Amino acid sequence: MQVRGRGFYRLTKLEDALERLLSGVKPLGEESVQLEEALDRVLASDIVAERDSPPFDRAAMDGFAVRGENTFGAGEGNPIYFKVVGEVLTGQRFNGEVGDFQAVKITTGAPMPPGTNAVVMLEHVNELGDEIEVLKAVPPGKNVSLRGEDYRKGELLLGRGRVLHPQEIAILASLGISRVRVLRRPRVGIISTGDEIVEPGEELGEGQVYDINSFALAALCRSAGAVPVRLGVVRDEYGEIRRAVEGALNLDVVLISGATSVGKRDVVPEVVRELGEVVVHGIAMRPGEPAGFGYAGDTLIFMLPGYPVASIVAFEALVRPALQKMQGMRAFVPYPAVRARLRRKIASELGRRDFVRVRLVSTDSGLEAEPIRTSGSGIVSSLVRGDGFVVVPENTEGVEKGEWVEVRLFRLEEFLSLFNTSPEK
Amino acid sequence: MQVRGRGFYRLTKLEDALERLLSGVKPLGEESVQLEEALDRVLASDIVAERDSPPFDRAAMDGFAVRGENTFGAGEGNPIYFKVVGEVLTGQRFNGEVGDFQAVKITTGAPMPPGTNAVVMLEHVNELGDEIEVLKAVPPGKNVSLRGEDYRKGELLLGRGRVLHPQEIAILASLGISRVRVLRRPRVGIISTGDEIVEPGEELGEGQVYDINSFALAALCRSAGAVPVRLGVVRDEYGEIRRAVEGALNLDVVLISGATSVGKRDVVPEVVRELGEVVVHGIAMRPGEPAGFGYAGDTLIFMLPGYPVASIVAFEALVRPALQKMQGMRAFVPYPAVRARLRRKIASELGRRDFVRVRLVSTDSGLEAEPIRTSGSGIVSSLVRGDGFVVVPENTEGVEKGEWVEVRLFRLEEFLSLFNTSPEK
Numbered sequence: 096m097q098v099r100g101r102g103f104y105r106l107t108k109l110e111d112a113l114e115r116l117l118s119g120v121k122p123l124g125e126e127s128v129q130l131e132e133a134l135d136r137v138l139a140s141d142i143v144a145e146r147d148s149p150p151f152d153r154a155a156m157d158g159f160a161v162r163g164e165n166t167f168g169a170g171e172g173n174p175i176y177f178k179v180v181g182e183v184l185t186g187q188r189f190n191g192e193v194g195d196f197q198a199v200k201i202t203t204g205a206p207m208p209p210g211t212n213a214v215v216m217l218e219h220v221n222e223l224g225d226e227i228e229v230l231k232a233v234p235p236g237k238n239v240s241l242r243g244e245d246y247r248k249g250e251l252l253l254g255r256g257r258v259l260h261p262q263e264i265a266i267l268a269s270l271g272i273s274r275v276r277v278l279r280r281p282r283v284g285i286i287s288t289g290d291e292i293v294e295p296g297e298e299l300g301e302g303q304v305y306d307i308n309s310f311a312l313a314a315l316c317r318s319a320g321a322v323p324v325r326l327g328v329v330r331d332e333y334g335e336i337r338r339a340v341e342g343a344l345n346l347d348v349v350l351i352s353g354a355t356s357v358g359k360r361d362v363v364p365e366v367v368r369e370l371g372e373v374v375v376h377g378i379a380m381r382p383g384e385p386a387g388f389g390y391a392g393d394t395l396i397f398m399l400p401g402y403p404v405a406s407i408v409a410f411e412a413l414v415r416p417a418l419q420k421m422q423g424m425r426a427f428v429p430y431p432a433v434r435a436r437l438r439r440k441i442a443s444e445l446g447r448r449d450f451v452r453v454r455l456v457s458t459d460s461g462l463e464a465e466p467i468r469t470s471g472s473g474i475v476s477s478l479v480r481g482d483g484f485v486v487v488p489e490n491t492e493g494v495e496k497g498e499w500v501e502v503r504l505f506r507l508e509e510f511l512s513l514f515n516t517s518p519e520k
Numbered sequence: 521m522q523v524r525g526r527g528f529y530r531l532t533k534l535e536d537a538l539e540r541l542l543s544g545v546k547p548l549g550e551e552s553v554q555l556e557e558a559l560d561r562v563l564a565s566d567i568v569a570e571r572d573s574p575p576f577d578r579a580a581m582d583g584f585a586v587r588g589e590n591t592f593g594a595g596e597g598n599p600i601y602f603k604v605v606g607e608v609l610t611g612q613r614f615n616g617e618v619g620d621f622q623a624v625k626i627t628t629g630a631p632m633p634p635g636t637n638a639v640v641m642l643e644h645v646n647e648l649g650d651e652i653e654v655l656k657a658v659p660p661g662k663n664v665s666l667r668g669e670d671y672r673k674g675e676l677l678l679g680r681g682r683v684l685h686p687q688e689i690a691i692l693a694s695l696g697i698s699r700v701r702v703l704r705r706p707r708v709g710i711i712s713t714g715d716e717i718v719e720p721g722e723e724l725g726e727g728q729v730y731d732i733n734s735f736a737l738a739a740l741c742r743s744a745g746a747v748p749v750r751l752g753v754v755r756d757e758y759g760e761i762r763r764a765v766e767g768a769l770n771l772d773v774v775l776i777s778g779a780t781s782v783g784k785r786d787v788v789p790e791v792v793r794e795l796g797e798v799v800v801h802g803i804a805m806r807p808g809e810p811a812g813f814g815y816a817g818d819t820l821i822f823m824l825p826g827y828p829v830a831s832i833v834a835f836e837a838l839v840r841p842a843l844q845k846m847q848g849m850r851a852f853v854p855y856p857a858v859r860a861r862l863r864r865k866i867a868s869e870l871g872r873r874d875f876v877r878v879r880l881v882s883t884d885s886g887l888e889a890e891p892i893r894t895s896g897s898g899i900v901s902s903l904v905r906g907d908g909f910v911v912v913p914e915n916t917e918g919v920e921k922g923e924w925v926e927v928r929l930f931r932l933e934e935f936l937s938l939f940n941t942s943p944e945k
Contacts, residue, residue, distance in 0.1 A: 130720060131750065134739045148901075151727070155896040185756075186716030188727050204716065204826070204898065206727050240895040253904060258933055261739035262903035265828050268735040269900050273721030291611030291629065295555060296698030302576070302613050302631055310693040314559045314686035325556065331610075401629070403690050427933045431856040470665040471580040473629065475694050476573075478687035479678060508683055508852045 106379040108489060109412055109448045115374055116388055116413060120395065122423040123279040123347060130267055133259050135320060136277035137423045142253040147243035148269060152207040154214045156238040159198040159227060160189075163213030163235035174221070174228035183208055198227055207239060214238035245269075256423045278423040281321040284343035285309045287328045288336055288353040288363065289401060294328060307403040307475060308352040315410050318429065319418040321348070333362045340366055344394045347421065350414065353401030363398050367391060373398075379447045379489070382472035383409035404472035408450045408484075430483065430503035435462035437500050441485065442493040452481035453502055464502050481505065531804040533914060534837055534873050540799055541813055541838060545820065547848040548704040548772065555692055558684050560745060561702035562848045567678040572668040573694060577632040579639045581663040584623040584652055588638030588660035599646070599653035608633055623652055632664055639663035670694075681848045703848040706746040709768035710734045712753045713761055713778035713788065714826060719753060732828040732900060733777040740835045743854065744843040746773070758787045765791055769819045772846065775839065778826030788823050792816060798823075804872045804914070807897035808834035829897035833875045833909075855908065855928035860887035866919045868912040877906035878927055889927050906930065 107115075125139040154160060161177055169175040177198035183189040189199055189208035198215075199208045207214075212235040219231035246252055252266055259267070259275070267275060287309045295305050306328050313323035324346060329339045331354050343349045354363045367373050367389040376387030376398065382405035387398045397414050399406045416426035435455060443449045453464040464485060467477045483502040487494055494500060532540075550564040579585060586602055594600040602623035608614040614624055614633035623640075624633045632639075637660040644656035671677055677691055684692070684700070692700060712734045720730050731753050738748035751768055754760045756779050768774045779788045792798050792814040801812030801823065807830035812823045822839050824831045841851035860880055868874045878889040889910060892902045908927040912919055919925060 130735055131738060134742050146724075149729070149898070150724070153898070155898060185714065186727050204714075204729070238895070240898055244895060245899045245901045252901065258931065260931060261736050261743060261832065262930055264739040265732050265736035265832065265900050266904050268720050268730055268732040269828070271718075271720045271722070271724060271730045273719070289610060289629075293696075294698070295693050295696045297696070299571075299575070299696060302611050304574070304629070305694055305696045307690050307693040310555055311686050311690035313556060314689040317559050318686060403694070407686065407690065424933060429932065431932070470663070470669060473574070473578075473580060473665055474670045475690050476670045476677065479691050505687055506683065506685060507854065507856070508849060 106377045106384065106447075107375045108446070109378055109380050110489075112375045112378050112388075113413065113416060116417055117420055117426070119374070119390075120417050120420045123281060123421045125276050126279050127274050127276055130264065130273050130275060133264060133267070133275045133277060134261070136259050136275070136280075137320075138253055138255055138257045138259065138263075139276040139278050139423070140255050141251055142267065142270065142272070144246045144248055144250045144252055144270065147248050148245040149240050149242055152212075152242050153240050154201045154203055154205050154207060154238065155240045156214050156216050157203050158201060158214040158216040158238065159220055159229070160193065160201045160208050160211035160214055161198045161229070161233070162193070162195060162211060163233050163237060165196050166213070166215065166229050166232045169229045169232045171230050174230055177227050177229055179225050179227060181208070212236060212239065256425075258424060278421075281347040281418050281421045282324060283316045283321045283348040283350060283418070284324050284326050284346040285312050285316070286326045286336075286339050286343070286349065286351040288331055288351065289328065290330050292328045292353070308399070308401070308406045311403055311407055312350050312352065312399070312410060315407065315415070316350075316418070319415045320422055321418045331362065333366065336362055337366045337369070340370060340391065340396065344370075344392050346394060348414075348418070349391075349394055349396045350399055350410075351396065352399040352406045361385075367396050367398065371396070378409075378412075380408070380412060381443075381447055381449045383412060383450070386413060388413065400472070402472040403475045404452075404478060407478070408472075412450075428503065430505065431507065432501040432503050433462060433483075434499055435464040435502050436460075437485075437494055437496055437498050438463045438465045440493060440496045441466055441487055443487040443491065445492050446489050448489050449487040451485045451487060452477045453483060453485055454480060455482040455502060462502075464500055478505070482509070531802045531809065531872075532800045533871070534803055534805050535914075537800045537803050537813075538838065538841060541842055542845055542851070544799070544815075545842050545845045548706060548846045550701050551704050552699050552701055555689065555698050555700060558689060558692070558700045558702060559686070561684050561700070561705075562745075563678055563680055563682045563684065563688075564701040564703050564848070565680050566676055567692065567695065567697070569671045569673055569675045569677055569695065572673050573670040574665050574667055577667050578665050579626045579628055579630050579632060579663065580665045581639050581641050582628050583626060583639040583641040583663065584645055584654075585618065585626045585633050585636035585639050586623045586654070586658070587618070587620060587636060588658050588662060590621050591638070591640065591654050591657045594654045594657045596655050599655055602652050602654055604650050604652055606633070623654075637661060637664065681850075683849060703846075706772040706843050706846045707749060708741045708746045708773040708775060708843070709749045709751050709771040710737050710741070711751045711761075711764050711768065711774065711776040713756055713776065714753065715755050717753045717778070733824070733826070733831045736828055736832055737775050737777065737824070737835060740832065740840070741775075741843070744840045745847055746843045756787065758791065761787055762791045762794070765795060765816065765821065769795075769817050771819060773839075773843070774816075774819055774821045775824055775835075776821065777824040777831045786810075792821050792823065796821070803834075803837075805833070805837060806868075806872055806874045808837060808875070811838060813838065825897070827897040828900045829877070829903060832903070833897070837875075853928065855930065856932065857926040857928050858887060858908075859924055860889040860927050861885075862910075862919055862921055862923050862925050863888045863890045865921045866891055866910065866912055868916065868918045870917050871914050873914050874912040876910045876912060877902045878908060878910055879905060880907040880927060887927075889925055903930070907934070
C-alpha cells in the first residue's frame with residue numbers, strides 16, 4: 096500500500112484483488128419474505144417436495160376417462176362403443192369403480208376415476224346420449240398426468256442459492272409455500288467526496304460539477320439486488336470523510352468515491368486505514384486504477400475512483416461480485432455478449448486489464464465494434480453513446496483491427512427483439 | 521370466436537394475434553419520479569443538454585498545466601525547465617494568465633489555467649522547489665478534457681423511450697436533473713379461477729391444488745416493469761368471475777387465468793364478451809392455445825390458460841409485449857439465446873408455434889438441448905428442471921435430432937460467469 100508521490104508503488108492484478116476480496120466475503124444472514132416479495136431473491140435453504148405432484152393421477156385433457164386397453168383397434172371407420180357412467184369435474188372426485196367399456200366424462204385436471212387409465216380427447220369422440228363412439232385408440236397412460244410425474248415427495252426441487260425467477264416462484268406456489276427463507280440483501284452506504292461536487296437540482300457554481308457517482312452507484316446496487324443508502328456529498332477533508340464513514344458502519348458495505356487516488360487530498364485510504372485496514376489499493380485495470388477495498392469493523396469499504404466511468408467499471412469488476420457473494424450467488428456479469436469485429440486497434444499494457452467502451456455498427460459483413468475515443472473516464476456520455484464494452488485481458492498489449500472481440504452489452508432491450516433475433520446475429 | 525363443442529373453431533396465428541393486440545395498445549401517460557427511483561423506467565421526453573460538459577477545459581490527469589508547444593523536444597535525457605507559478609485544485613479556478621515555460625500544478629478535474637493547453641503527468645516531471653523538469657513532450661490538448669467534449673449545449677443525449685439503466689442515470693445526474701418524466705407503469709390485476717384452487721399457506725383438500733398462476737404472473741409482471749395487483753382466486757362461476765373482473769376495471773390490464781378454454785365451465789370469454797369485446801380467443805400456439813384477449817371499457821383483458829406452463833408461455837408471447845408497449849418500449853424478449861444441438865426430434869404441427877422446454881447438456885462437442893418429456897403444461901417442475909425453451913415456428917413440422925436450435929435461457933446467472941465466459945460458449 097506504499098505509494099510514491101507520482102503514482103501507485105505497486106498495482107495489484109484484478110484477479111488477485113478479486114480473490115482476496117471474495118475470500119473475505121461471506122453470505123449474509125437469512126430472512127423470511129412473502130412469496131409475492133420473493134422475486135429475484137436468493138433461496139436460503141433447500142426446497143424439498145413434501146408431497147407428490149400431482150397428488151393423484153389426473154386428466155391432462157378434456158375428454159372421457161376409459162381403460163386404454165378397451166380402445167385398441169378403434170379408428171375413424173371403426174368406432175368402439177362405451178357407456179357413459181358419469182362425469183367428474185376439476186376439484187371433484189368420482190366415486191365408484193369404472194368397468195370395461197365404461198367411460199366417465201372428465202375435465203382437464205380432474206382426478207382419474209378408479210378403474211380408468213387413459214383419456215380419449217373430445218376431438219376423437221362422438222357423443223350419443225349415454226353412449227360414446229371412440230374413434231381413436233389411446234394406450235394406458237395417454238393424456239394422463241400420473242401421480243408424482245411433476246415431482247415426488249422427498250425430491251430436491253430448488254437448492255439453496257437458487258435465484259427466484261418467476262418459474263421458481265411458480266414451483267414454490269405449487270408446493271403451497273407462502274413465505275420463503277431468503278438471504279438478506281446487502282445494505283450499501285454510498286458517499287461521494289469532492290469540494291466541487293453539487294447535488295443535482297441545485298445551482299451549479301463556477302468550477303463545480305454535479306454528483307454523478309452516488310446516483311449511478313445506487314442504481315448499480317439495485318441492479319445487483321442490494322439496498323442502496325445514499326449518504327450524500329462530503330468535502331475532500333479527512334475529518335468530514337471520517338465522520339461520514341463512521342456514520343455508515345452499521346451497514347454491510349460502504350462505497351466511497353473520489354479522493355481515493357494518491358494525491359494530497361486523496362484522504363480516503365488514510366481514513367480506512369485509521370478505522371480498520373486497507374487490503375488492496377491500486378489495481379492494474381483501466382479505467383479504475385485507484386480502486387481498492389478494506390474493512391472498518393465488519394463493514395466492507397470500497398474505495399472507488401472519482402470519475403464516473405472509472406467508478407462504474409470498478410463497481411462491475413469488484414463490488415458486484417462481492418454483493419452477489421453476500422447474497423449467496425456466484426459471481427456473474429449481467430451483460431450478455433455479442434461477437435463483433437474490431438474497427439480500430441485497441442492499445443493496452445501487458446499486465447493490465449482494460450475495459451474499453453465501444454459502439455456497435457451493423458455492416459454487410461456483420462457487427463463491428465468501434466472503440467469510443469475520449470480524453471478519459473470523466474466523459475460520461477461514452478456510456479450512453481456506447482453499446483457495450485470489450486475486456487482486454489492482462490496477457491496482451493492490445494487487440495488488432497479486424498480481430499473478433501466479445502462486446503458486453505449495456506442495453507439488452509436494444510438487441511433482443513421479439514422471438515426472432517438472437518444476440519448472436 | 522365461434523367454437524365447436526370439441527375445440528376452437530378457428531385458431532388465430534400468434535403473429536396475427538400480436539399485431540391486433542399491439543395495434544390497440546398505446547403508451548400510458550407520464551409521471552415524474554425522483555432520479556433515485558428512475559432505474560429501469562422509460563423516459564417520457566427527450567433529454568437535451570442545457571450546457572456544455574465539461575463546462576470548461578479541465579485537467580484529465582494530475583500533473584502540471586503548461587503550454588504544450590513549450591515541451592516539444594523534452595525527453596528523459598533532455599529535460600525542459602518550467603517555473604511553477606501556482607496550483608489549482610478541483611473545484612477552484614486559477615486567476616491570471618500563465619506564460620511560456622510557466623507551469624501550474626493541477627489536480628484531475630480542475631479547470632485549465634488561462635494560457636495553458638496541456639497537462640504533463642506527475643510521472644514525467646521532477647519537482648525541484650519552484651521549478652520542474654519536464655521529461656516528456658505533451659502536444660497541446662494532451663491530458664485535457666475540452667469544454668463540450670462530453671456533450672454540447674443543445675445536443676440530444678437520451679431520446680423518449682430510452683430505458684434508464686445505471687449509465688443513463690449517470691448522464692441525467694451529470695445534467696443536474698433530480699426529477700425525471702417517465703412513462704407510467706401499467707397496473708395489472710391478476711385473477712385465478714378454479715373451484716379446485718387453494719391459496720398457498722392453506723390446507724390442501726382432496727382433489728385440490730395450490731394457486732400457482734397468480735404468483736407466477738405477478739412475478740412476470742414485475743419483471744416486465746408493471747405493478748401487479750393480486751386479486752385472489754375465484755370459483756369457476758359466471759357471476760363470481762364477472763364481479764371480479766368488474767372490480768378490476770380501474771386497472772390498465774387484467775390477467776385472468778383458467779376457465780378460458782371451450783369447456784362448459786370456461787366462462788371467462790363469455791364474461792369478457794358481456795362486459796366488452798373479445799378480440800382474439802384461441803391461438804395457434806402450444807402450450808397456450810386457449811389464450812386470448814379483449815377489452816372491457818379501457819381495460820385490456822387477457823384470458824390465459826389455467827395450466828401454469830401454458831399461462832407463463834402465453835404471458836411471454838402476448839402480455840409482455842403489450843406491457844412493454846404501454847411503457848413506451850419496443851417489444852423484446854428478456855431471455856438471451858445460446859445455440860445448441862438438438863438431442864431428440866421435436867414434432868410440431870404446420871401453422872402452429874411451439875414453445876418447447878429443454879435441458880442443456882454440455883458435451884465434448886458442445887452444448888446439446890434435450891427436450892423435456894411431460895404429459896402437458898401442468899407439469900411445473902419442467903420450468904425449473906429446464907434451462908430454457910426452443911421456439912418451433914409455424915412454417916415447419918418440427919426440428920430433427922442433431923439440428924442447431926436457439927435456446928432462450930431462463931436463468932442468465934447460470935450462464936454468465938465472471939468476465940470470461942460468454943453465452944455462446
